[in-house]
Amino acid sequence: MANEVKKTGGDVARAETEETRDMGPTFRPATDIFEKDDVVTLAIDMPGVAPDSVDVSVENRSLTVRGRIESPAPEGYRRIYAEYAPGTFERAFSLPETIDAGGIEASHKNGVLTLTLKKSEAAKPKQIKVKAA
Amino acid sequence: MLNYGLSGAHWDPFAELRQLQSQMNRLFEGGARCQRQNGSAWPPVNMWMGDDSVVVTAEMPDVAQDDIDLTVRENTLIIAGKRKPVTEDEDAAWHRRERPWGEFSRSIRLPLRVDPDKVEARVSNGVLEVEMGRPDAERPRKIEVKAS
Numbered sequence: 040m041a042n043e044v045k046k047t048g049g050d051v052a053r054a055e056t057e058e059t060r061d062m063g064p065t066f067r068p069a070t071d072i073f074e075k076d077d078v079v080t081l082a083i084d085m086p087g088v089a090p091d092s093v094d095v096s097v098e099n100r101s102l103t104v105r106g107r108i109e110s111p112a113p114e115g116y117r118r119i120y121a122e123y124a125p126g127t128f129e130r131a132f133s134l135p136e137t138i139d140a141g142g143i144e145a146s147h148k149n150g151v152l153t154l155t156l157k158k159s160e161a162a163k164p165k166q167i168k169v170k171a172a
Numbered sequence: 173m174l175n176y177g178l179s180g181a182h183w184d185p186f187a188e189l190r191q192l193q194s195q196m197n198r199l200f201e202g203g204a205r206c207q208r209q210n211g212s213a214w215p216p217v218n219m220w221m222g223d224d225s226v227v228v229t230a231e232m233p234d235v236a237q238d239d240i241d242l243t244v245r246e247n248t249l250i251i252a253g254k255r256k257p258v259t260e261d262e263d264a265a266w267h268r269r270e271r272p273w274g275e276f277s278r279s280i281r282l283p284l285r286v287d288p289d290k291v292e293a294r295v296s297n298g299v300l301e302v303e304m305g306r307p308d309a310e311r312p313r314k315i316e317v318k319a320s
Contacts, residue, residue: 071258072267082258084271086231086298110299113227116220119283123216123231150233150298 063126233298
């Protein structure tokens with residue numbers, strides 16, 4: 040996609056805009072976040088996104104999820120009414136220091152992306168034994 | 173019940189106003205059963221027209237196949253079902269809860285009468301696709317002109 044856009048010197052910002060337009064509109068997916076027993080779970084609605092076109096990345100304690108909606112027209116049909124449109128789901132979350140960025144697990148099923156984040160060992164409450172002197 | 177016009181010629185600007193009003197009412201009701209993702213009916217649907225059939229697609233992530241209840245009668249399709257919350261653990265601490273959950277039901281007026289025997293439904297990546305065909309008796313037919 041991006042290859043189609045000719046990048047000229049100093050014109051990078053423009054090229055990115057072209058790329059964004061190529062991907063269609065961007066939607067903010069509805070998300071549930073809950074925490075239990077040192078595990079934070081995110082459930083992100085991404086209907087129409089195939090598991091292999093989901094992209095999860097972590098950079099500078101920012102977690103970004105992205106998924107391209109694949110909704111081809113049923114063959115031989117033309118659209119006569121629409122409440123949702125093809126495009127890209129994208130959303131960024133900032134990770135608190137207490138989360139172990141290396142231990143994020145992701146799965147995608149029935150159009151829902153589920154991320155499991157674990158608290159880092161350092162952030163877990165610790166019991167300190169008091170030694171008898 | 174929601175009615176959808178076939179083309180721009182059938183577009184009713186007051187329908188949108190009524191919809192807006194009901195959205196506002198829902199907004200102020202508080203404690204609504206479902207939080208709507210974009211303030212409109214759930215699940216959002218698209219409609220597609222073929223030669224002798226119509227397809228309705230609906231974005232319904234996380235609804236298991238067995239939890240979808242489809243009813244077709246004449247020119248009405250009803251999509252009903254239940255969406256389970258992501259967790260029912262009462263000890264879980266919620267940071268954000270935007271995804272609608274609970275029971276839903278939506279009635280969609282189709283542009284043609286459909287044959288209940290000609291309905292096919294599938295789900296893929298959280299998108300439901302219902303293909304419905306016109307009854308044979310109502311198909312447009314060519315009439316031969318006989319020489320007298």
